[in-house]
Amino acid sequence: MENMVKPLIPAHMSVYADKHGVFHLLQSMVSSVLTYQPDDPVSHLISVLQRSSINIPRIMVLGPPAVGKHTVATKLSAELRAVHVTIESLLKDQSELSTQQLPVEQRVHQRLSEVDCFNKGWVLEGLPQTRLQALTLQQAGVIPEHVVILDASDDVLLERREGKLVDPVTGDVYHQTFIWQANDIIAQRLEKGRGPSEAQHLAELQLFRCEVTGLRSAYQHVLKIINSDQPHADVYQQGSHPQNNQSRADVYQQVLAFVRTRHCSRTPRILLLGPPGSGKSHQARLLSEKYKMVDVCCDQLITSAAADGSSLGEKIQSYLDDKQPVPDDLVLQVLKRRLSQVDCSSRGWILHGFPRDLQGALSLQESQHQPNRVFFLELTDDVCVERVSLRATDPVSGERFHAVTRPALTSEIQNRLETRPQDRTYAVTHTLNQCRTHTAALQSVYPDVVLIDADQDPHSVFEALESRLNSV
Incomplete structure (x- = not known):
């Protein structure tokens, strides 16, 4: 995408463009027009220019099953006041609005083109799953500002799947070992998490392992890979897991610090x-x-x-x-x-x-x-x-x-x-x-x-x- 708006220009012009953020502005404008495909591109670009000083989040949270994507994406969307888009919400929206079965890439493009995503930004969870999907979304103009890939070993992921617990009231996800709830009332109502079978889990895990190199390549300039085999310190019951209290900064804080950096399209x-x-x-x-x-x-x-x-x-x-x-x-x-x-x-x-x-x-x-x-x-x-x-x-x-x-x-x-x-x-x-x-x-x-x-x-x-x- 960046190459589309960065032609070869003389060095002195490049210096001026870098100094005043011209490349970043052009990239944002082209990306926005391709994503939303407005009937009146000029009016749309004026609105883009008017909000160019506002950092509208465009974030993808990717990773294998049971790595904690949903927990991180939910907290991110709440903190940044962005729209949380998941595979489940896309399927639900389609079933309610149309009987026509659209490719997942087209569903993503349609959802991110809606007014709420344009004004508030979005956190896309679990998509794309393959390099081909990533390239299709890029060609459609879906260009994230930040991509986070959470990862952990297969043994850790299997253990998390088996110990998953869900709050039936809020839908929040916990774990009997990794993420426990300190509030006794909430802890008593937690239920065994319903999810894919072990065979389906292993199939999804194998797909991720096969595709992760391609995903990393597709988003290498806006990518952060974070080890998810770390505690979520803010939800631990104090004293229940002392070995975790002195560990590194928790996963979410690392993700939040990364997405708060603003990426530039300057020629390095x-x-x-x-x-x-x-x-x-x-x-x-x-x-x-x-x-x-x-x-x-x-x-x-x-x-x-x-x-x-x-x-x-x-x-x-x-x-x-x-x-x-x-x-x-x-x-x-x-x-x-x-x-x-x-x-x-x-x-x-x-x-x-x-x-x-x-x-x-x-x-x-x-x-x-x-x-x-x-x-x-x-x-x-x-x-x-x-x-x-x-x-x-x-x-x-x-x-x-x-x-x-x-x-x-x-x-x-x-x-x-x-x-x-x-x-x-x-x-x-x-x-x-x-x-x-x-x-x-x-x-x-x-x-x-x-x-x-x-x-x-x-x-x-x-x-x-x-x-x-x-x-x-």
């Missing part, structure tokens, strides 16, 4: 800053692999430019031969050439290795390739030295390994590994000292820089980056 232009060893290259690769952005490593660009035989490359090579830093003006020429290419303009980019000081940052800001998201990976000097000094490079493949976090795959590779001069302890210490002298100046150029604790496992660092990637 990410700058990763941080000392040597903080993991900039690794995180750039992870972001590039998941979000298809271009990984722009300045050191690799410089090396490639030096070898291309051009006049610019010859100038750069002379500095490399003398083991001198390449001047910023030459580096910027190489960067501008790369960042102006079509893949960077359309898919976005992640830059690391430049700028290294105040002047480089100011020069980048004066170009047409300013970053719109800046992250600083924080790490202490001791950890930096430990990480970098344990690195070694395979001279055959050029691949980099680490004695602790990424050891060589075979003894043959291990025996030929070499430590680069710049990775030796004294060289790392010198580089760190230079880096620290420029850190405050770099952060002054980027006052909205997001600080990320890099002294944790790479997956946790990636999650921290990802959680801020699409939020304003």
Whole structure:
């Protein structure tokens, strides 16, 4: 959907569009017209513009059976005052209004096109169930702002199914182990939950396991996967389950925090800053692999430019031969050439290795390739030295390994590994000292820089980056 409203445009126009939220506005307008298909599109678009400052929720809550979708979706719709749409309500609406059997995707489109969903927003529970359904809904203009996939192990899901309890008065769902009701009056009237048979449960679970990869792919830019094998702390009877009282934030609070972030359709232009060893290259690769952005490593660009035989490359090579830093003006020429290419303009980019000081940052800001998201990976000097000094490079493949976090795959590779001069302890210490002298100046150029604790496992660092990637 985003590509429909984001044509290839010159860099300076892209900067203006990002600054004023033009892409987000266009996406909202096109999505709304396709979803509601009004007889008078102009009047409809005026109403969209008038409410553009209001964050109307459009949320999907997905997951396998017994994972807690209904509990979370019910609480979300109540808190956000949005319309709660379920498979059951869609079937009921159809049976009351028409005898014609419509495909589920068409029922969803019709329901979400109604006035209450337009004005109040919606929380769609349990749909789509397959990648094909997701693509059909996207083609119909049903574009969520947030998609939550709840998940848990098969054993946990089976245990929840067997212990499900329902309040016959309110319809609220509880569980004799996971979610108990502290109020004795309510607890006494709970009934064994009626649901699908074990065979049907297993069939639905198998369908989800088969389709979850496709669903994740269809909604990857607005997606949050949350482990549902955690307590719902607000409904525990105090003292009844003490092991849960000190656990992580409950599932619902994690979902609520996610849906309160507002996603942007800006073309990502990410700058990763941080000392040597903080993991900039690794995180750039992870972001590039998941979000298809271009990984722009300045050191690799410089090396490639030096070898291309051009006049610019010859100038750069002379500095490399003398083991001198390449001047910023030459580096910027190489960067501008790369960042102006079509893949960077359309898919976005992640830059690391430049700028290294105040002047480089100011020069980048004066170009047409300013970053719109800046992250600083924080790490202490001791950890930096430990990480970098344990690195070694395979001279055959050029691949980099680490004695602790990424050891060589075979003894043959291990025996030929070499430590680069710049990775030796004294060289790392010198580089760190230079880096620290420029850190405050770099952060002054980027006052909205997001600080990320890099002294944790790479997956946790990636999650921290990802959680801020699409939020304003």
